[in-house]
Amino acid sequence: MSNSHQYDDPVVDVSRTSVRYPDGHLGIRDISLTLPAGSVCALIGPNGSGKSTLCKTILGFTRPTSGRVRLMGMTVRQAQKRNLVAYVPQAEDVDWQFPVSVWDVVMMGRQGQMNWLRIPSATDRRCVEEAMARMEITDLARRQIGMLSGGQKKRVFLARALAQGSRVLVLDEPFTGVDAHTEQGIMGLIRGLRDEGVTVLIVTHALSNVPQYCDHVAMVSQQLVAFGPVATTFTQRHLAATFGDVMADTVLSGAETATPERASAWSLS
Amino acid sequence: MSALDEWLAVLWLPLTLDFMRQALWMGLLVGTVCAVLSCLIVLKGWSLVGDAASHAVVPGIVLAWLAGIPMVIGALVSALCCLLGAGLIERNCRIRPDAVLGIAFTGFLALGMVLVAMVPSDVHFMHILLGNLLGIEASTRYQLIMTGIVVLGAVALKFSDLRLYCFDPQQAQVVGLNTRRLQLLLTILLTLTTVMALQAVGVVLVIAMLVTPGCTAFLLTRRLASMMMVASASTWLSVLSGVMVSFHVDIETGGVIVLIQAFLFLLAFLFAPGRGVVFQKVRVRRAIRADREAAQEQEEVYRRHRV
Structure with missing residues (x-):
């Protein structure tokens, strides 16, 4: 997805960020977290906890009322102009009836890098073809997006993010409505991207497999309840503080066995 | 001359008349611009915005006429004031956006009607309210041609970005x-298109020109470019037959055009391959029959095994 040249400073740097909506409703309060290059972080919390607000703030869709977000040392807007950020939306947020083909959608990942007439160059075409091959949707190129299965739809939008070749990838609920096979595929892709030096941020409700593919976890309940490496942070105490006791027990009874060793090898920079 | 030839000669009579030919050309131009924009408007879900723009241009047109500047400019300024103003109120208020827009554009329309009543020259403004392809003045015609070229040119140049913006504005930002x-x-493109549509069908029916062709084409196509072409073709058909019918039967051209557009939509709604009602009914019925046959076959197999 990107060149593997080293970037040592934090790639995602959220410092003391708060969001309060115009109607007075509190989104998030005083959240600070940093993610290094080549890391995968799960953003978890109950409904209405502000995890999607945090995600939107990092993507620049929502302006923080105080604090700031830096991506590779730049403002969000600057980072977006350099195509350093890619975003995979929730399936519910997409208009599946829109008259565009799979090829058109994947090409939208290249939109910011094309010439002003938006005529795709050879590089643009190659990136799109490679991304589609990687997500195994090459033979669907001419399909209208509404005529795909749930798993295929997910893969189209992952391919779009891949084609963009960004350094930061934000995924919003990538595991809802996909079967176990696609789920494994997405986790494999996320691990692959991490090894290529991409910083991946995942908003998810699927808690039990967080230790399988994440090395950091951020628990949000308006404020940041806990943040750090999965091995030390994904614990009963923190989950209980975020979700309540019953929930934490059920999650951990399934997850304990799945926690891989590599998670402990990661530490917060 | 046979009876058929005679009949055809009468039918084509309007096309031999200079003013009818001009009306037809203007209708085709206006229709094409409306059709292309309607695809974007329908996909973006901006039907109400289109309706608002068409009503909000009225005071601008009257004031532009009084000030002696091109009508298009007055209309553009007036509609932008309405839409941007509504946007400003909406961001700072808890009332729903559609209600705010409703207040804003009816306010502008009312202002326009007051101005029309106050300004003595009346015939001119009746064109705005009712629209009349046959009554377009030379100076107006020139403005419409320029506006049409600007709108179609902008859509052609910015096609890809506009498509992305309508489909996924968040991705566009990212x-x-x-x-x-x-x-x-x-x-701006929407407002300019509105000004053009006004000439053909008048304030009340503008929204039909801005919504119907896009909806018809949506049911028939799978790509945006082909959607725009089908929308244009359906509008050409409506304008051509609208002009002909209104000449022979002597009724309002705009009304006939919109009526035919609605009829074409109804046809697409019923018979469009894939998305039409009839097609879907047939498909479901076939599937049910296939299910039943499969079940019968299964039963047959069971019975044979038992015996």
Whole structure:
């Protein structure tokens, strides 16, 4: 997805960020977290906890009322102009009836890098073809997006993010409505991207497999309840503080066995 | 001359008349611009915005006439004031956007009607309210041609960005496009198109020109470019037959055009391959029959095994 040249400073740097909506409703309060290059972080919390607000703030869709977000040392807007950020939306947020083909959608990942007439160059075409091959949707190129299965739809939008070749990838609920096979595929892709030096941020409700593919976890309940490496942070105490006791027990009874060793090898920079 | 030839000669009579030919050309131009924009408007879900723009241009047109500047400019300024003003109120208020827009554009329309009543020259403004392809003045015609070229040119140049903005504005922002500028561009194009449609069908029916062709084409196509072509073709058909019918039967051209457009939509709704009602009914019925046959076969197999 990107060149593997080293970037040592934090790639995602959220410092003391708060969001309060115009109607007075509190989104998030005083959240600070940093993610290094080549890391995968799960953003978890109950409904209405502000995890999607945090995600939107990092993507620049929502302006923080105080604090700031830096991506590779730049403002969000600057980072977006350099195509350093890619975003995979929730399936519910997409208009599946829109008259565009799979090829058109994947090409939208290249939109910011094309010439002003938006005529795709050879590089643009190659990136799109490679991304589609990687997500195994090459033979669907001419399909209208509404005529795909749930798993295929997910893969189209992952391919779009891949084609963009960004350094930061934000995924919003990538595991809802996909079967176990696609789920494994997405986790494999996320691990692959991490090894290529991409910083991946995942908003998810699927808690039990967080230790399988994440090395950091951020628990949000308006404020940041806990943040750090999965091995030390994904614990009963923190989950209980975020979700309540019953929930934490059920999650951990399934997850304990799945926690891989590599998670402990990661530490917060 | 046979009876058929005679009949055809009568039918084509309007096309031999200079003023009818001109009306037809203007209708085709206006229709094409409306059809192309209607695809974007329908996909973006901006039907109400289109309706608002068409009503909000009225005071601008009257004031522009009084000030002696081109009508298109007055209309553009007036509609932008209405839409941007409504946007400003909406961001700072808890009332729903559609209600705010409703207040804003009816306010502008009322202002326009007051101005029409106050300004002595009346015939001119009745064209705005009712629209009349046959009554377009030479100076207006020139403005419409220029506006049409600008709108179609802008859509052609910015096709890809506008498509992305309508489909997924968040992605547009993430890849570094200026979504505010794209929104403003689409609003301006919408307003300019509204001014053109006014000439053909009048304030009340503008929204039909801005919505119906796009909806008809949506049911028939799978790609945006082909959607725009089908929308244009359906509008050409409506304008051509509208002009002919209104000449022979002597009724309002705009009304006939919109009526035919609605009829074409109804045809697409019923018979469109894939998305039409009839097609879907047939498909479901076939599937049910296949299910039943499969079940019968299964039963047969069971019975044979038992014996």
